[in-house]
Amino acid sequence: MSDRVHGNEVVLRLDNxxxxxxxxxxxxxxxxxxxxxxxxxxxxxxxxxxxxxxxTLLQATGLLEGGFGGEITISGTxxxxxxxxxxxxxxxxxxxxxxxxxxxxxxxxxLENAAxxxxxxxxxxxxxxxxAHALLDRLGLxxxxxxxxxxxxxxxxxxxxxxxxxxxxxxxxxADEPTGNLDQAxxxxxxxxxxxxARDHQVGALIATHNLGLAHRLDRVxxxxxxxxxPLADVVA
Numbered sequence: 001m002s003d004r005v006h007g008n009e010v011v012l013r014l015d016n017x018x019x020x021x022x023x024x025x026x027x028x029x030x031x032x033x034x035x036x037x038x039x040x041x042x043x044x045x046x047x048x049x050x051x052x053x054x055x056t057l058l059q060a061t062g063l064l065e066g067g068f069g070g071e072i073t074i075s076g077t078x079x080x081x082x083x084x085x086x087x088x089x090x091x092x093x094x095x096x097x098x099x100x101x102x103x104x105x106x107x108x109x110x111l112e113n114a115a116x117x118x119x120x121x122x123x124x125x126x127x128x129x130x131x132a133h134a135l136l137d138r139l140g141l142x143x144x145x146x147x148x149x150x151x152x153x154x155x156x157x158x159x160x161x162x163x164x165x166x167x168x169x170x171x172x173x174x175a176d177e178p179t180g181n182l183d184q185a186x187x188x189x190x191x192x193x194x195x196x197x198a199r200d201h202q203v204g205a206l207i208a209t210h211n212l213g214l215a216h217r218l219d220r221v222x223x224x225x226x227x228x229x230x231p232l233a234d235v236v237a
Contacts, residue, residue, distance in 0.1 A: 010039055010040075011040050011074065011075055012038040012074055013036070013037050013073040014034050014061065015072075016033045017057070017068055018034075018070055019031040019056055029227055030056045031056060033070070033227065036222065036229055038172070038204040038205075040204055041202040041203065042220075043199065043204075044219060044220055045222070046207065046222055047221060047223050047224070054208040058206070062095055063091045068080070074172055075090075092121065095171075096172070096203070098161050098174070098175040099161070099177075100176060100177040100180040101181060102158055104149040104164075110144050110152065111146065114135060115129050115132035116164060117168045121168065128167075135162075135197075139162065139193055140159070155190055159193065161178075171203065173207075174206055175208065177209060178190070178191070178209075187214075191207075
């Protein structure tokens with residue numbers, strides 16, 4: 001794993017985060033007290049078997065659902081008591097999301113998909129396209145800007161999703177198995193590009209993955225086990 005020095009700014013702090021669900025008359029405790037601190041430019045891998053709660057943790061951290069206990073602090077803003085409107089604003093400004101499936105809009109070009117977050121925030125189409133173009137160029141897609149998703153390879157589609165997640169310069173990036181739908185060779189290249197962009201932009205990233213082989217590309221890896229986070233070494237020892 002990387003020994004690089006990240007920024008001092010704390011972009012994410014999880015303090016005793018809990019999340020439970022009702023299943024009939026039973027209560028299922030998925031998160032039992034998760035603690036994590038993530039700094040600007042730091043890339044942290046999140047591992048755990050299917051059903052361990054990785055997606056639940058990312059959804060809670062991304063303010064996609066309420067009902068969590070404890071405290072989630074994003075870029076200095078405590079979120080547990082935020083109403084829906086300010087939660088939505090914070091989510092749109094401070095967080096970028098990447099999923100296993102790219103979820104690109106099929107009727108829009110690569111450039112339009114990547115620029116969409118800026119356009120939705122009210123930026124001009126020209127400025128939005130310029131910023132998206134710069135990211136797509138960095139990701140090797142300068143010749144594919146006008147192509148719709150169906151005309152792009154899986155790796156190219158995921159690169160567009162990466163550009164879309166980072167185009168508004170978020171503080172925090174949350175990625176749920178971002179290379180899980182790609183072959184291994186493509187996955188390695190796409191993850192390297194994602195990590196390099198996040199570091200260059202000083203974005204703190206939490207990346208859920210099943211692939212331990214990717215761990216050496218990251219700054220550290222934590223494992224979700226029994227509803228809590230543990231350093232990877234403690235789990236595999």
